[in-house]
Amino acid sequence: MRPHKASICATLFALALALPASAQQTIKIGSSLGLTGYGSATDGHWRDGMQIAIEAVNAQGGVLGKKLELVIEDNKSTPQQAVVVYRKMMTDDKVAAFDSGCISAGNFAAASFVSRAKLPMFLCSILPRQPDEQKWAFQFLPPPKFEVAARYQYLKDKTDIRKVGILSDPSPYSLLMRGLAEKGAEEFGLTVVANESYQQDDADFSVQIGRINAAGAGAIIMLGQGNAVVTVVNNIRSLGLTRMLMLGSINELDILLSAGKVLGDQYLVPSPLIQVAADDIKVITDPAARAAAEPFVKAMKAKFGKSDNAQASRAWDSIMMMAAAMKKANSTDGAAVRDAFEKLGHYDGAGASYDFSAENHIGIIKNPYVIASVKDGVLVLKK
Template identity: 80%
Template sequence: MNMRKTLAVAATVLALPVLTASAQETYKVGSSLGLTGYGSLTDGHWRDGLELAIEAVNAQGGVLGRKLQLVHEDNKSTPQQAVVGYRKMMSEDKVIAFDSGCISAGNFAAASFVSKAKLPMFLCSILPRQADEQKWAFSFLPPPKFEVDARYAYLKEKTDIRKVGILSDPSPYSMLMRGIAEKGAAEFGLTVVANETYQQDDSDFSVQIGRMNAAGAGAIIMLGQGNAVVTVANNMKALGLNKMLLLGSINETDILHSTGKIIGDQYLFPAALIQIASDDLSVIADPASRAAAEAFVKAAKAKSGTADSAQAARAWDSIMMLAAAIKKANAVDGTAVRDTFEKLGQFKGAGASYDFTPEQHVGIINNPYVIAVVKDGKLALKK
């Protein structure tokens, strides 16, 4: 072999590892999740939905010739840990975007430096407060007013109850809803006769419930996610309050079942149709929405045998929309992805229908909630 051929072969061999490494590169999506602490169940399901969607996108070839990869950090349900995790994923993992869980305080704490880095944030939580931060954040959470309105409308239309008590935790999401609930009661002919608070790790709510009962409240409007609602139900049962209704917040299906087992149809809650439809897709009338839900349900049941999480469905939708935006923009640059995402138009997903625009970064604009109960071990529409 002459010198020229030898050099050519050597150059080809040296190039092979570079080509192989390039082919294995991925686009990383970061996620700040409360995998421990009070948000663990909710954010655990958000992570599950992200993973399912990324697997589905990658099975179809990924985006722009590369696979997506999820990297996540446990924020321990605290804003301090969220900041640490966000910074790590930006500096070390070089993520192209964030798709984070439902811990509003953690997402708020990181929003300033994430927006300055021009990285889109897709969130299970409400939007951060500052306008320049909101330009980079997109919320997949239905507006809190929808959740309050669904409960108030039920009381007005289906019951004789006109006095309610509010029980809320101190999270940003709950505090926002508390203001909405206080101001919006009169619109439905209701009066708030008691306003109580609690901490997520409280082990007893008897005092707060007793004060609401003494004030004449016929229903408790509970504002806050997590297992605290189970404790409230146990307290109500122990106090013999078998006529008082408990209208809880949106929650994970496991928690809904646990609470319903304690006080039966005294416990009502707003639920997304996907939570009820996981065993009966026919409850979703729109064909496009039903097809999206079917894809999610099929993937979720193949993975874990269940598909009962509204959070997981919306997480799935967020990744599907991110992938669509990247493909349409033909780029992963943060500004290009954000601008394209704003212009995707109506997107009918598994968990809801979304209508993001440059002016509208809360994607769910029509109330997706129905009032549900636990019946015969399953979630059912309250008639």
């Protein structure tokens, strides 16, 4: 008796779902991204960088005879949805690894079951908290201490300001920076005289700014990303604080330009050099760094025209290094890829240089930030 056609289709479908990642026709890379919600701009650029990197790898023959395939799921910038999409990509898509965006809370929420499945996580965010989870995660975000130090060093070297106020949002990354900013000020001869907080959807910061000004601060150290910085600079201008410096956090290029347009030379920001080089790659003077950056910049311009390179460059680097680890391991097995990744050694990337090892899963060990300002509608190095 011949099997029923529907029964055959159902069997084949079940077999397809049961295939391990190594048996698939492509190597699937999962990515949990906040494409809606507060992280949409940042994670959108991370997606762009991954996409052009995968296209570049595939154009050169792929990895281990297979093409890379990017599986993207929107976590809506919430940890609850991140858990849902991580599980979906593991069970339905059978991904070999994760390369996820900058929503720290979402990556934290999924890290326990991803690590139990022995799948490596390459992250735009800070590492999860537990040692067993950190064993499987690799951080492509510069340590928060570098962002704080770049601003404090500028104040120490270039200004006579010695009193600062902190204005921070409640995200894990900002809270980590706030602790560093409070403890590290004295090292640079600075004193934190006010410590204010805000929510990401606040529409006005005049009260917090007023308290910072009343405490005698000559500069605001803002810890937090997104459009809130534009509200803050508008509040500073409306309050008539013409001598108050505003040193913002790393941010998307369009937001930096908008804030600089409002506040001019009063607005300064730590920026990776590749972001400043969006209009002139000659800004990158180190030969190894420029050689690493040039193919990325060329690919970005070809696909997107002018775009923000800050997050996208490190996303490009993460895919390129992941591919290199798979080739080194001659495998897509999670443990083998992790072990090979730890042994890649020093790597000059488009967004930074990296030094991952078995003991160090935070790859950027040299401060990649310069202080920039906005002049004539473009981001420039602040002398």
